[in-house]
Amino acid sequence: MSLPLIALFLAAFAFGTTEFVIAGVLPQVAGGLGVTIPIAGYLVSGYAIGIALGGPLLTFATTNVARRTLLLGLIAAFTIGQVACALAPSFSAMLVLRVLIAIAHGSFFGIAMVVATGLVAPERRGFAVALILSGLTVSNVIGVPLGAAIGNYLGWRATFWAMGTLGLLASLAIVLWVPRTKNAAASRPDFRHEVRVLGRQQAWTSLILMLMLMLGQFVPFTYIAPLLQDVTGLDPAWIPWVLLLNGVGSTIGVFLGGRLADWKLMPSLIAMLALQVVALLTLYLAAPYPLPMVAAIFVWGALNFAIGTPIQTRILSWTADAPSLASSLIPSGFNIGIALAAFIGGTMLNAGLGYRSLPLLGAVALAVAVLVAFISYAWEKRSLAVPPVPANALAAE
Incomplete structure (x- = not known):
């Protein structure tokens, strides 16, 4: 397995964990931000809406950006967003931050799959897509339970500090292992x-x-x-x-x-x-x-x-x-x-x-x-x- 694909997998794991870990610490988040659990549940639906609507718009708006540069920008937005969530003073601030992170999430997976399939031979494209997707499944097996455990023992804000650290590791992996690339087309599609x-x-x-x-x-x-x-x-x-x-x-x-x-x-x-x-x-x-x-x-x-x-x-x-x-x-x-x-x-x-x-x-x-x-x-x-x-x-x- 190539190092560039491992770097993309790690970033996918980070995004997958932050999407689903909120369910594991939802009661603590609700208590910490002074809202009911059903209201706190909007953090989940807000994230899904951000992915569904914001992701395609951001992707199309950045079509002239080299894909490696774009991937680094998206994982940077993820990392900064996790730190901001850890410091969020109110529920409304937390909701806005989650939606913004979700927009980066929606754009990341589309770009990452294009990059991943471009890094392998045509007969290996299915494997490349599977590896990016496995970041989501492994996040459910490892990331979400671990993030929930951190929240239970150290408080829900510690969960987001841990997510920020994961974002830094993913950023470093992309810098070191994903090759510099550019779109062949010089103009906006x-x-x-x-x-x-x-x-x-x-x-x-x-x-x-x-x-x-x-x-x-x-x-x-x-x-x-x-x-x-x-x-x-x-x-x-x-x-x-x-x-x-x-x-x-x-x-x-x-x-x-x-x-x-x-x-x-x-x-x-x-x-x-x-x-x-x-x-x-x-x-x-x-x-x-x-x-x-x-x-x-x-x-x-x-x-x-x-x-x-x-x-x-x-x-x-x-x-x-x-x-x-x-x-x-x-x-x-x-x-x-x-x-x-x-x-x-x-x-x-x-x-x-x-x-x-x-x-x-x-x-x-x-x-x-x-x-x-x-x-x-x-x-x-x-x-x-x-x-x-x-x-x-x-x-x-």
């Missing part, structure tokens, strides 16, 4: 051309697959704790361990998905989408039984991230001649899907359907994804279309 590229069926159908995947993942996952307590009957003390197992499965899955994307992308993707339908139905059937439910959650977590890698690889491949807007829409699309999934799940619960019904909606969403992926692949094969040649190849300055 045409926004209309970027949008036209998104009109390719491989791009917009992949965005549909991304949305369906998020519904299948986050409709149940948003409410996984009450599902495990009320339906499966697990003691609350066991739930963190189940979530840890889910994170381990996700980490395994992201590298499996990368390998499959480099092997046979669309056949592998269609097969995994079909398997995820089975996994979600298994979640529904196994919900009352602890051991089968825990095993099903592990497999479900692995498939979620195994599927995400080829979807993103496909988007990057078919928008390679205009990657700026498309790449930034990847994290944006994921976060829109997360927000929509939480809303739909809450609506179902308010309608009295119960926690056990949530995986069934996920199964329906993934069944739609299987159909869309099959039609898209058949359409592609019939048209004999091939991915475009990258217009903004990385070049040494």
